[in-house]
Structures are given as C-alpha cells and as structure tokens.
Amino acid sequence: MRIVFAGTPDFAVPSLRAAAARQEVVAVYTQPDRPAGRGRALTPSPVKLAALERGIPVLQPETLKSQTSRDALKALQPDLMVVVAYGLILPKKILEIPRLGCWNVHASLLPRWRGAAPIQRAIEAGDRETGVCLMQMEAGLDTGPVLLTQSLAIGEQETGGQLHDRLAVLGAQVLADGLGLLRAGIRPVPRPQPAQGVTYAHKLEKAEARLDWSLPATALADKVRAFQPWPVAEAAIAGERLRIHAAVALETAHGQAPGSVLALGREGLDIACAQGALRIRTLQREGGKLITAADYGNARRDLAVGA
Structure with missing residues (x-):
C-alpha cells in the first residue's frame, strides 16, 4: 500500500509510527512550522520531527484548497490517506483522491464529542468512558461512518494530559488493526453514526479556565x-488569582457563600461551592512555581482557617 499520513501534534505520533511500521508511508503532511518558546523561533511539529527521523518526505502546505495541493497529492498516487489531528480541513476533492479514501483516528466514541477537543470535553462533562474511533472521512465534521472502535474507562482522578497519552496509544492500536485488515484483503465495514447522542467538543479557550464557585x-x-x-x-481566592493544578470535590455541607475559604491545612485549601467544597491540592501563585496547598498556607498565615 501507498499511505499518505496527515497529522501535527504529539497525539498523532504513535499513529504515524503504526502507519509507517512497514515502510508504506510515502509522504507526511503536517502544519507549517510555527513560532514557539520565549524566543518565538520557528518550530517543527512533533509529527514532522517523527517523519524526518524515519526519512519520510514532509509536505507543509498552508491550505489544501488549491489546485496545486490537489496535484501534489495525486502525484503521490496514494491508496489511503490517514488523518490524525492534522488541523486543516480536507476539501471533498482531496478526500476523493486516495483509492481507498481517507481514514481519521478520532479520540472519542462517536457521535459523542465530534470536534477539536474531545479528550478534555469528556472529562469536563464527567464522562466515565471514552475511546477511539477509526472513521471513514467525509465532508462533514467527524460525521463519517465508523470502521473500528475501542473504548476505555476514564480514571476518577485522570487529567486531560494523562488521558491524552493513553488515547494516543489506543488510537495507534486501532489504526494498526484497520491497516492489518486491509493488508489481509479485508476492508473494514463502515457503520453509519447514529443520529442520537451527537455532541460537539469545541476548541479549548483560555477564557474558559476561570472557575465559577x-x-x-x-x-x-x-x-x-x-x-x-x-x-x-x-480562580480568584482570598484576594489573589491562583492557577489550580490539582483538586478534588468534597461533599462538605458548609452554609458559606460560594468562594469562601473553609479550611487551609496540610490536606489542602477548601473552597465553598454551591454544592460541596473544592479541595485544592496543588496551585500556582501569580508568577510563582507549582506548590502544595500546605506550602501556600505557610505563606498565607492570614488564611489559617480550620487548619
């Protein structure tokens, strides 16, 4: 098979490795190098670095809507295009070029959490299960029929970063299973997504980070x-803005106004919520480093409440 791979961030790297395991990837598409870090130097994507390590040619078009882009893809004579968190929309004319179409590795159990941030939105919504779908791409946003799927449980204290890493590995496994079927002459059967249960995982915005007590x-x-x-x-707590890195919910009945400091001690910083309390375990003061709530308490003796 001649496979063209399209992806950009860390999440896509395990899938690239799976696709390239038999030297079938003839080219990799990824986003153009972007400024990053304090020096704002142009930085290649993780997928580009992984492709170059394997000696795979890399293409970085700004768009796939031009005739030039279509001609470049046609020249590669792809049997299949695999797309994993690429970041560019594939026009219908691009989707039609590979002989077997385009596959997408998506980090949710479709049709739940179509869109840009399915991993974080699943945790934010309190989901207890998620997974990965291998999908046959069509013009709509994550609307194509599902070829293969694998699910996993979300840990009670699992973070977005931790779940991201587990789903990246699972996505590579699902892709490898699909490619294995193709090599055996078996095309995975496409199953249309149900009309019920559709939700959208909108892109994360920094403005959303503020907690509402x-x-x-x-x-x-x-x-x-x-x-x-x-x-x-x-969140704004006791007169200053804090970044909150780890916290757990308590069923505490308190009768205090939301946002009030209930306790500050070795176990954490407890803040009153509309229902229950949020126990903050690790945090960051403005311009400071990551510290425990106990260390914060040592610096804020004026908040020694219920310690």
Whole structure:
C-alpha cells in the first residue's frame, strides 16, 4: 500500500509510527512550522520531527484548497490517506483522491464529542468512558461512518494530559488493526453514526479556565482535571488569582457563600461551592512555581482557617 499520513501534534505520533511500521508511508503532511518558546523561533511539529527521523518526505502546505495541493497529492498516487489531528480541513476533492479514501483516528466514541477537543470535553462533562474511533472521512465534521472502535474507562482522578497519552496509544492500536485488515484483503465495514447522542467538543479557550464557585464542586473538580496541563484552571481566592493544578470535590455541607475559604491545612485549601467544597491540592501563585496547598498556607498565615 501507498499511505499518505496527515497529522501535527504529539497525539498523532504513535499513529504515524503504526502507519509507517512497514515502510508504506510515502509522504507526511503536517502544519507549517510555527513560532514557539520565549524566543518565538520557528518550530517543527512533533509529527514532522517523527517523519524526518524515519526519512519520510514532509509536505507543509498552508491550505489544501488549491489546485496545486490537489496535484501534489495525486502525484503521490496514494491508496489511503490517514488523518490524525492534522488541523486543516480536507476539501471533498482531496478526500476523493486516495483509492481507498481517507481514514481519521478520532479520540472519542462517536457521535459523542465530534470536534477539536474531545479528550478534555469528556472529562469536563464527567464522562466515565471514552475511546477511539477509526472513521471513514467525509465532508462533514467527524460525521463519517465508523470502521473500528475501542473504548476505555476514564480514571476518577485522570487529567486531560494523562488521558491524552493513553488515547494516543489506543488510537495507534486501532489504526494498526484497520491497516492489518486491509493488508489481509479485508476492508473494514463502515457503520453509519447514529443520529442520537451527537455532541460537539469545541476548541479549548483560555477564557474558559476561570472557575465559577456558584457551580457544584464535582463540576469544578472535573474542569480542573480536564484543563490540566492546558489551559490550567484558575480562580480568584482570598484576594489573589491562583492557577489550580490539582483538586478534588468534597461533599462538605458548609452554609458559606460560594468562594469562601473553609479550611487551609496540610490536606489542602477548601473552597465553598454551591454544592460541596473544592479541595485544592496543588496551585500556582501569580508568577510563582507549582506548590502544595500546605506550602501556600505557610505563606498565607492570614488564611489559617480550620487548619
């Protein structure tokens, strides 16, 4: 087979390795190099680095809508195009070029959490299960029929970063299974997605990171997990803005106004919510490093409440 792979971030790297295991990847598409770091130097994507390590040619078009882009893909004579978190929309004319069409590795159990941030949205919503779908791509946003799927349980304290890493590995396994079937002369049977249960995982925005104490503690704890390691939850507490890296929900009955400090001690910093309390375990002060709530308590003796 002649496979063209399209992907950009770390999540796509295990899938690239799976696709390239038999030297069948003839080219890799990835986003153009972007400025990154303090020096804002142009930085290649993780997928580009992984492709270059394997000696695979890399293409980085700004768009796939031009005739030039279509001609370049046609020249590769692909049997299959595999797309994993690429970041560019594939026009219908691009989808029609590979002989077997285009496959997409998507980190949710479709049709739940179509869109850009399925991993974080699943945690934020309190889902207990997620997974990976191998999907036959069509013009709609993650609407294509599903070829293969694998599910896994979301850990009670699992963060967005931890789940991301597990799903990246699972996605590579599902892709490898699909490619194995093709090599054996078996095309996976496409199953249309049901019309019921459709939800959209909109792109994460930094403005969403602010915690609202008028919500239940369970919802805030899920948000803290989902937004770790980015954009990281934050809140105004006791007169200063803190970034909250780890927290758990307590069923505490308190009768205090949401946002009030209930306790600060070795176990954590407890903040009143509309229902229950959020126990913050690790946090970051403005311009400071990551510290435990106990260390924060040592610096804020004025908040020695219920310690």
